[in-house]
Amino acid sequence: GxxxxxxxxxxxxxxxxxxxxxxxxxxxxxxxxxxxxxxxxxxxxxxxDPTPPQRGPKKGHLKALRSRIGRPSRPPGTQRESTCFLHGGSPLEHQADTWDRKRDQLYFDRIHAFVPAIHHRRYLQRSRVALPTPSHRCLQYAMWTMASAMSSQFHHLRDSLYRGTLDLLHALDDARPTTAGTAATTDNDDEASLLAQAQAWILVAVYEFVQLPSSFRRAWASVGRAIRLVQLLRLSEMDAGDDHDAAVLDFTTPYNGDTDVDVCIEREERRRTFWVAFCLDRFASALSGLPLTLGELISTRLPCPEPAFQSATSVVMPLLSEIMETTDMDAEPRALSAPSSPWVECIVFCTLWGRALSHQQRSKLEHFHGPVAVAFRERQVRLDELLTSRMRLFQQRYAPGAVKSDPMLLFTNLVAQATVLSLCK
Known part of the structure; x- marks a missing residue:
C-alpha cells in the first residue's frame, strides 16, 4: 500500500x-x-538571476492607498487629487474637469429657468481661474447639487455634493476676516463674497424644499440665511435715488470681460438675487403659514428679460410699485406698455400671493377681536380686482401654448391659481 x-x-x-x-x-x-x-x-x-524581483505592491503602498481613499479631499465624483495619485497622470483630472463642466451646463439647462440669478459667461469666467474664491466654491457646489438632483447621470452624487456645500458654507462662517489689502478692497471682496453666499443659500433652500420635504425646518432656516444676507447687502435699495437714465443697464456692447460691463452685469445679478429671495420668501410663507420677511418697500428695479441679461443689452425696467398700480381697465394699456418678461410676471403674481397670505393672517387677528371688519372686506375686494386684472393681462400676453412650453410661465400660472385659492379661504 x-x-x-x-x-x-x-x-x-x-x-x-x-x-x-x-x-x-x-x-x-x-x-x-x-x-x-x-x-x-x-x-x-x-x-x-538567483534573486528575482519581488512581486506585488511595495511595502506600505496599499496602506497609503487605503488611508487616502478613507479621507477624500472632495466629494465623490470630484476627487482630482486622489485620481492623480492613483494613476500618476492628468487624464482623470481632465475627466473631473469635464464632469464639472457637464454639471455647470446641466444647471443652466435645467435649473436656471427657475432661479435666473446668475450670468452664464461671468460664472464660467470665475470658475476657470486656478484658485476660485471660497465663496465662489460654495456657489459652485450648490449649483452642482441642484444639477445632480435633476440628472440621471449625476443623481447619485447629490447628497455628497449637498453635504459638501453645507461644509463649505459653514467653513466660511467660521473663517475670520484677514487684514490684507486696503479697506476699499476688503469691502468689495466682502460684498462679492456675501452675494455668492446668498446665492448658494438660496439654492440650498430650493434643494431642501424639493429633495428633502421631510426637513422643512432645515429648508426654512436656509431661506432665512439667504434673506438675511440679502438684507445685509441692502439689495432692496439698489436703485434708490437713481433717476430714469441712471437706472439703465449700460450694456452697449456684447460681453467680453470688460470691467465696466462686468460691473453692470454684477449689478443686475444683485437685482436678480434679491428678486429670487423675494419670491422664495412668499413660497416659504405659503408652506409654513408664517409672516413674510421681505416687504414691498422696494427701490430695486425689476429684472430685465433673460436674453438681455445674458447678451448684455440695454433695458430699462420699472419698479414693482409702478407695475402694481394697475388696478382697473383704464390703467391696463399703461401696464401693457411696460417692459415685461416671464419672470416679471412671476414676481407680480408672487407679490399678489404674498398680499393674499398677509390678508389671511390679518383676518385671523381681526376675527379674534370681533366680527368681520370693514377693512377686511375692502382688502378682499381690492385684491380680487387686482388679481382679476393681472390674470386678464397675463392671458392677453401669453397664449396657452406658450404657457405650457415655458417653465417660468407654467410656474407663474400655478402661483396665480394658488393666489385665487388663497382668497377663497
Missing part, C-alpha cells in the same frame, strides 16, 4: 529553482536545467 501511494503522488509542474531570464521574458516554462532546453533550442545564452 505504501508503494502504491508513492506511485500515485503527482510530479511537480516544474523543477525547483528559479527560471532563467530568457524564459521569463518570453513567458515560457523553464525546465530549470543549466542551460535549459529552451535556451539551447533558441541558441541564446541562459542566465539565471
Amino acid at each position: 505504501d508503494q502504491s501511494g508513492r506511485g500515485m503522488r503527482k510530479r511537480p509542474r516544474q523543477n525547483p529553482g528559479p527560471a532563467c531570464q530568457q524564459c521569463r521574458l518570453r513567458k515560457l516554462r523553464c525546465d530549470r536545467q543549466t542551460p535549459c532546453n529552451g535556451c539551447l533550442d533558441a541558441g541564446v545564452e541562459c542566465n539565471v
Whole structure:
C-alpha cells in the first residue's frame, strides 16, 4: 500500500529553482536545467538571476492607498487629487474637469429657468481661474447639487455634493476676516463674497424644499440665511435715488470681460438675487403659514428679460410699485406698455400671493377681536380686482401654448391659481 501511494503522488509542474531570464521574458516554462532546453533550442545564452524581483505592491503602498481613499479631499465624483495619485497622470483630472463642466451646463439647462440669478459667461469666467474664491466654491457646489438632483447621470452624487456645500458654507462662517489689502478692497471682496453666499443659500433652500420635504425646518432656516444676507447687502435699495437714465443697464456692447460691463452685469445679478429671495420668501410663507420677511418697500428695479441679461443689452425696467398700480381697465394699456418678461410676471403674481397670505393672517387677528371688519372686506375686494386684472393681462400676453412650453410661465400660472385659492379661504 505504501508503494502504491508513492506511485500515485503527482510530479511537480516544474523543477525547483528559479527560471532563467530568457524564459521569463518570453513567458515560457523553464525546465530549470543549466542551460535549459529552451535556451539551447533558441541558441541564446541562459542566465539565471538567483534573486528575482519581488512581486506585488511595495511595502506600505496599499496602506497609503487605503488611508487616502478613507479621507477624500472632495466629494465623490470630484476627487482630482486622489485620481492623480492613483494613476500618476492628468487624464482623470481632465475627466473631473469635464464632469464639472457637464454639471455647470446641466444647471443652466435645467435649473436656471427657475432661479435666473446668475450670468452664464461671468460664472464660467470665475470658475476657470486656478484658485476660485471660497465663496465662489460654495456657489459652485450648490449649483452642482441642484444639477445632480435633476440628472440621471449625476443623481447619485447629490447628497455628497449637498453635504459638501453645507461644509463649505459653514467653513466660511467660521473663517475670520484677514487684514490684507486696503479697506476699499476688503469691502468689495466682502460684498462679492456675501452675494455668492446668498446665492448658494438660496439654492440650498430650493434643494431642501424639493429633495428633502421631510426637513422643512432645515429648508426654512436656509431661506432665512439667504434673506438675511440679502438684507445685509441692502439689495432692496439698489436703485434708490437713481433717476430714469441712471437706472439703465449700460450694456452697449456684447460681453467680453470688460470691467465696466462686468460691473453692470454684477449689478443686475444683485437685482436678480434679491428678486429670487423675494419670491422664495412668499413660497416659504405659503408652506409654513408664517409672516413674510421681505416687504414691498422696494427701490430695486425689476429684472430685465433673460436674453438681455445674458447678451448684455440695454433695458430699462420699472419698479414693482409702478407695475402694481394697475388696478382697473383704464390703467391696463399703461401696464401693457411696460417692459415685461416671464419672470416679471412671476414676481407680480408672487407679490399678489404674498398680499393674499398677509390678508389671511390679518383676518385671523381681526376675527379674534370681533366680527368681520370693514377693512377686511375692502382688502378682499381690492385684491380680487387686482388679481382679476393681472390674470386678464397675463392671458392677453401669453397664449396657452406658450404657457405650457415655458417653465417660468407654467410656474407663474400655478402661483396665480394658488393666489385665487388663497382668497377663497
